Amino acid sequence: MDEYRGKQVLITGGLGFIGSNLAICLVKSGASVTICDSLEPTCGANSFNIDPVRSDVTVIEADACDIDRMRRLVRGKEYVFSLAGHVSHSESMTDPFSDLRMNTVAPLTVLEACRQENRDARIIYTGTRQCYGRSATLPLVETQPLNPVDVNGINKMAGERYHNVYWMAHGISTVSLRLVNTYGPRQLVKHSRQGFAGWFIRQAIDGEEILIYGDGQQLRDLNYVDDVVNALLLAGVGGTLNGECLNLGGAAPLTLEEFVRVLLKITGKGAFRFVPFPSEARSIDVGNAYSSFENFQSLTGWTPRISIEEGLARTVEYYRQYRAHYW
Amino acid sequence: MDEYRGKQVLITGGLGFIGSNLAICLVKSGASVTICDSLEPTCGANSFNIDPVRSDVTVIEADACDIDRMRRLVRGKEYVFSLAGHVSHSESMTDPFSDLRMNTVAPLTVLEACRQENRDARIIYTGTRQCYGRSATLPLVETQPLNPVDVNGINKMAGERYHNVYWMAHGISTVSLRLVNTYGPRQLVKHSRQGFAGWFIRQAIDGEEILIYGDGQQLRDLNYVDDVVNALLLAGVGGTLNGECLNLGGAAPLTLEEFVRVLLKITGKGAFRFVPFPSEARSIDVGNAYSSFENFQSLTGWTPRISIEEGLARTVEYYRQYRAHYW
Numbered sequence: 001m002d003e004y005r006g007k008q009v010l011i012t013g014g015l016g017f018i019g020s021n022l023a024i025c026l027v028k029s030g031a032s033v034t035i036c037d038s039l040e041p042t043c044g045a046n047s048f049n050i051d052p053v054r055s056d057v058t059v060i061e062a063d064a065c066d067i068d069r070m071r072r073l074v075r076g077k078e079y080v081f082s083l084a085g086h087v088s089h090s091e092s093m094t095d096p097f098s099d100l101r102m103n104t105v106a107p108l109t110v111l112e113a114c115r116q117e118n119r120d121a122r123i124i125y126t127g128t129r130q131c132y133g134r135s136a137t138l139p140l141v142e143t144q145p146l147n148p149v150d151v152n153g154i155n156k157m158a159g160e161r162y163h164n165v166y167w168m169a170h171g172i173s174t175v176s177l178r179l180v181n182t183y184g185p186r187q188l189v190k191h192s193r194q195g196f197a198g199w200f201i202r203q204a205i206d207g208e209e210i211l212i213y214g215d216g217q218q219l220r221d222l223n224y225v226d227d228v229v230n231a232l233l234l235a236g237v238g239g240t241l242n243g244e245c246l247n248l249g250g251a252a253p254l255t256l257e258e259f260v261r262v263l264l265k266i267t268g269k270g271a272f273r274f275v276p277f278p279s280e281a282r283s284i285d286v287g288n289a290y291s292s293f294e295n296f297q298s299l300t301g302w303t304p305r306i307s308i309e310e311g312l313a314r315t316v317e318y319y320r321q322y323r324a325h326y327w
Numbered sequence: 328m329d330e331y332r333g334k335q336v337l338i339t340g341g342l343g344f345i346g347s348n349l350a351i352c353l354v355k356s357g358a359s360v361t362i363c364d365s366l367e368p369t370c371g372a373n374s375f376n377i378d379p380v381r382s383d384v385t386v387i388e389a390d391a392c393d394i395d396r397m398r399r400l401v402r403g404k405e406y407v408f409s410l411a412g413h414v415s416h417s418e419s420m421t422d423p424f425s426d427l428r429m430n431t432v433a434p435l436t437v438l439e440a441c442r443q444e445n446r447d448a449r450i451i452y453t454g455t456r457q458c459y460g461r462s463a464t465l466p467l468v469e470t471q472p473l474n475p476v477d478v479n480g481i482n483k484m485a486g487e488r489y490h491n492v493y494w495m496a497h498g499i500s501t502v503s504l505r506l507v508n509t510y511g512p513r514q515l516v517k518h519s520r521q522g523f524a525g526w527f528i529r530q531a532i533d534g535e536e537i538l539i540y541g542d543g544q545q546l547r548d549l550n551y552v553d554d555v556v557n558a559l560l561l562a563g564v565g566g567t568l569n570g571e572c573l574n575l576g577g578a579a580p581l582t583l584e585e586f587v588r589v590l591l592k593i594t595g596k597g598a599f600r601f602v603p604f605p606s607e608a609r610s611i612d613v614g615n616a617y618s619s620f621e622n623f624q625s626l627t628g629w630t631p632r633i634s635i636e637e638g639l640a641r642t643v644e645y646y647r648q649y650r651a652h653y654w
Binding site for chain 2: 063092096097105108112147154
C-alpha cells in the first residue's frame, strides 16, 4: 500500500500479535515505524515477532499508560495504531483492574498525548466484536445496542468510544475497528487465555486432544491476521472515516467443530472432544457471534481474502518452524 | 421506608450531594449508616452536608478506589450505595484520567470488594442519562443505543455495565439508575462545573445575571434530590431488579429558560441573558434530553413528587440559611 511510504508511524503494542504483523507490513510499504511496547507479561509481546524487520524499526519499551512517554512518542507521527491492550475475556473477570488499565487508560493516554502534542495524527484503534455481547439477531451490525457480557468487553467499548469523542469534541482524526477472532503467525499461544484459535492451533500441532466447550456448534467468524492488517491499513488511509466504529467480519461463520476439523486435517494429528462449559466460561460466553462488515467494505473495499484452510495452513507452518519462540 | 430499619448500609461518596441526602433519609428510616468519602476536592463532598445526622452515622475517610479499604468496609453490609464519582462533563474533557479513575475504578473497586468479601450485599449504582448522548428520538428509553458524547458519559456507561456483568457472571445483586439533572440542598455550588442547576440557583440567590447558553430552549427533565433518594431506596429493596440499568426521569421536561424563570420568581432577584455556546460546551452538548421512567415506575411504583416550584423554593431556602457552608 503506497500511502504509507515515507510516513512516520507509531504502533503501541507493536511487539504483540497484530501489532508485529502490522509493523512488518508497514516496513515493507516503506513506512518509518516506531514500536512502543510495555512487554507486560499479561499482554502478547514477543520480541521474536519482529525478527524479519528488527533492523528496520525503532523499538521503545514504554507503557502506553505513561502520558509523558506517550507525549514524546506521538510527536511528528502521521499515523498512530493504538493496539496496546489486553485481549483475554477470562482474565478480565479475575483481574478486572489490569484489564481496565490496559483497555481504557492506555488508549485514553494515546488520545490525550495526541491532543496535547500532535492533533494532526491519525489514530487507528482496535475494538472488539465482544462489545455486542449476546445478540438475538445475527450478523452483528453497528446500529444495534452494545451489551458486553464481560469486563473486557466493557473496557474495550469504553476505549472505542473515547475515539469517537476525541473526534467529535477535539477534531482528532480517529477510526475504530471491531475485530472478530483473529488468528495467524505471532499470536501468543503459551496459554489458552488469549482466545481459542491460537490455543487449538498449538494443541493440534502437538497432537493433543482439543477440548471444545459445549456441543461445538457455536458459530464464529475468524480473520487471518494479514486480512486484519490490511483492514487497519485501509482504515488508516480512509480519511473520510472519522470517529467511526466499524465491524470487521470473517468471510463466513463456521462452527468451532468445523474450525477444529479443518485444523486437524492440516496438522494430520490431534483429536477433539466436547466437554461441558466450566461455569466461569459459561457465564461470559456469547453463544453464536459473527459480524457484518458491509459498512467497512463499502467504505474501503476491504474484504477478507485468506480462506480458513489457507490461513490455518500458513499458521501451522509458521509455528512448526519457529516453535521454540512461542511454546 | 421500613425495609431499611436496622440494616447495615454503606454509602460511598456519602458526604456528597445525593449521598448525604440519602444518608439523612436512611438514618431517619432506622438504618445503621456508614459513609465512606475521599473528600477529594474534585468531588462534591462537604462535611456540613451530614450535619443533621452527624452523631448517627459513621464517617470513614477512604478512597473508593482503595480495594483494601473497601474490602473491609463492605463486610457485613446489606446495602451498598455506590455513589462516589465525578459528575462534571466539562472537567472530564480537560482531565479525563481523573474522571476515568472516579467513574470506572471506584465503582469497579466496590464491586470487586463485594465479590471478594460479601457476595450477599445489594449494590445500588447511580448512572446518568448522559450515556445516551444526542438522541434523534425522545423521551430516552432503555432499549435505545448508548452514544455518550463526552468522557464522563463513557466512563459512567462503563461503570453501569460493570454492575450488569457482576450480576450476570458473579450473581452479585446490583441495580443501576440513570439519573437526570438532580438539584436540591447540599449540592456543590462553589463553581459551575457540576451542572447548571446548582450554579443557576446560586447566581439567582446572589442576584446575579445568569448566562444561558444558546437560545435557552433546550429541554431537560430535572429531579429534586428527595425524589432521587426515594428512587434509590426503592431500587435497593426492589429485589427483582438485578443487573438492570433503568431510567429515572422528571415529571415533565422544561426548557432552560423556563427553569430560570421559575427560579428568579422564587428568589425575587437576579436576571438572565442568552449567550452563544462556548465551543468546548457546544462540542459536548446533547441538545434536548429527557427520559422515560415508565419501566422503573412500573417495577417500583416510583414517581417524582416534588414540583419544580416546590423543589426550587426548598433549595433556595436551604442555601439562604446555610450559605456560609456552600459559597
